[in-house]
Amino acid sequence: MKTLVVGGTGLLGGHAALYLKGQGFDVTIASRTAPKAPLLAALPFVSIDYTQAIDPSVLKGFDALLFCAGQDIRHVDLGQSLDEQWHTRNTLAIPRFFAAARDAGMRRAVLLGSFYPQMAPELIETVPYVRSRHLSDVGVRALNSATFEVVSVNAPFMVGHVPGLPNPMFDAYVAYAKGQMPDLPVFGPKGGTNFMSVRSLSEALHQALVKGTPGKAYLVGDENLSFARYFSLFFEAVGNPQPVPELDQEHPLLPDVAIYTGRGNYARYEPDISLAYRRNDVEAAVRALVGQDRYVPGSGIRGALRERRGCPSGFSGARPSARRHGTVKRSTRLRIRLRDASPAALPPRRARSVSGRPRRQSAAHTPRAWPG
Numbered sequence: 001m002k003t004l005v006v007g008g009t010g011l012l013g014g015h016a017a018l019y020l021k022g023q024g025f026d027v028t029i030a031s032r033t034a035p036k037a038p039l040l041a042a043l044p045f046v047s048i049d050y051t052q053a054i055d056p057s058v059l060k061g062f063d064a065l066l067f068c069a070g071q072d073i074r075h076v077d078l079g080q081s082l083d084e085q086w087h088t089r090n091t092l093a094i095p096r097f098f099a100a101a102r103d104a105g106m107r108r109a110v111l112l113g114s115f116y117p118q119m120a121p122e123l124i125e126t127v128p129y130v131r132s133r134h135l136s137d138v139g140v141r142a143l144n145s146a147t148f149e150v151v152s153v154n155a156p157f158m159v160g161h162v163p164g165l166p167n168p169m170f171d172a173y174v175a176y177a178k179g180q181m182p183d184l185p186v187f188g189p190k191g192g193t194n195f196m197s198v199r200s201l202s203e204a205l206h207q208a209l210v211k212g213t214p215g216k217a218y219l220v221g222d223e224n225l226s227f228a229r230y231f232s233l234f235f236e237a238v239g240n241p242q243p244v245p246e247l248d249q250e251h252p253l254l255p256d257v258a259i260y261t262g263r264g265n266y267a268r269y270e271p272d273i274s275l276a277y278r279r280n281d282v283e284a285a286v287r288a289l290v291g292q293d294r295y296v297p298g299s300g301i302r303g304a305l306r307e308r309r310g311c312p313s314g315f316s317g318a319r320p321s322a323r324r325h326g327t328v329k330r331s332t333r334l335r336i337r338l339r340d341a342s343p344a345a346l347p348p349r350r351a352r353s354v355s356g357r358p359r360r361q362s363a364a365h366t367p368r369a370w371p372g
Helices: 011-022 082-103 128-141 168-177 198-211 227-237 282-291 301-308
Strands: 002-006 026-031 045-047 064-067 108-114 149-155 157-159 192-197 217-219 223-226
Touching: 002 011, 011 026, 011 064, 011 108, 011 198, 064 082, 064 198, 082 108, 082 128, 108 128, 108 198, 128 149, 149 198, 157 198, 157 282, 168 227, 168 282, 192 198, 192 227, 192 282, 223 227, 227 282
Parallel strands: 002 026, 002 064, 026 045, 064 108, 108 149, 149 217, 157 192
Antiparallel strands: 192 223
16 A cells, blocks of 8 residues: 655654555655654655645555644744644644545545543643644544545554654653753652553554544553653663652653643543554553664754753753752753743643643643643
8 A cells, every 4th residue: 555654754653654664555754854764764755744735636646644743832833823823733734634635536544643632522622732633633534435534543642762763852751760860859740641652553553544444533542650650661671760759749851731631630541442553562662762772973862951951852941950859949940941832822720630620730831742
């Protein structure tokens, strides 16, 4: 099957593209810029900006589409309204691109979306980003027909790697677990969610392309873990096992704004496993991530610290500092801050959680879009 993977230069799309290639698919990857990771650079590439209207003739010759792109906090223009960007580049642009794929003659299409609209639908009304993801999913599946079969796969917090593809967020997690951030105390924020490996997701996306039920939205996932347990997997993987206490305070590497369901809540659910992907793979994914030889010059934690002062990709911040006795000093803690962000684009300060209990969410920090 000749398949176009949009967003194929990133972690999720890139891993899926390589997996499909291994399954015998004829894969071409697409994004705005060419891939730099060697494995991805070896694949055919076409430059496409999905946010712009595209002539369907550009997409002719492909049998199927796997769409792993979408606007998130890493790609925003801070000089414009975030709400408007979510609407323009998710709600409107993604269904428009799928319509172009249909008009180009593609017969099958899969959208990789976010788990939030299905797992916590109350957030659709309160969080503009989640609403844009919901509406793009609905808009795409509305195009489903006998001649253009559309499926969506909605994923939770992801963990994994593509060899040679830098990921400053995971670089920071590994450095933290190795004790290379001594001023940052060891703890996990209270609460938890569902986690999934990129390997499991790629298997699910493959199954969705091959035999997913047309018009269906699949809520996939794997393990329900506390955030403290998730962090502890990195400490164990680097050979530095130790207790990771759960504290009801914001964590600089997993700030409250990254937890749309609210710190202190456990967003557990049983995923749809009808796509027949592997389970219980999160720990193995962390071990593989830590063990891989991916720290090429400028891409590891030293490069990340030079470029972003230790913050996840797309953010600015101060150097981490904390009190030794375990509480992060407010005036000097590592800040993952979105400058001049529109408050309306961030989760509300008193957003309702899955359990219905309100949780305060600080607008002082911004995530690197840990979930989709």
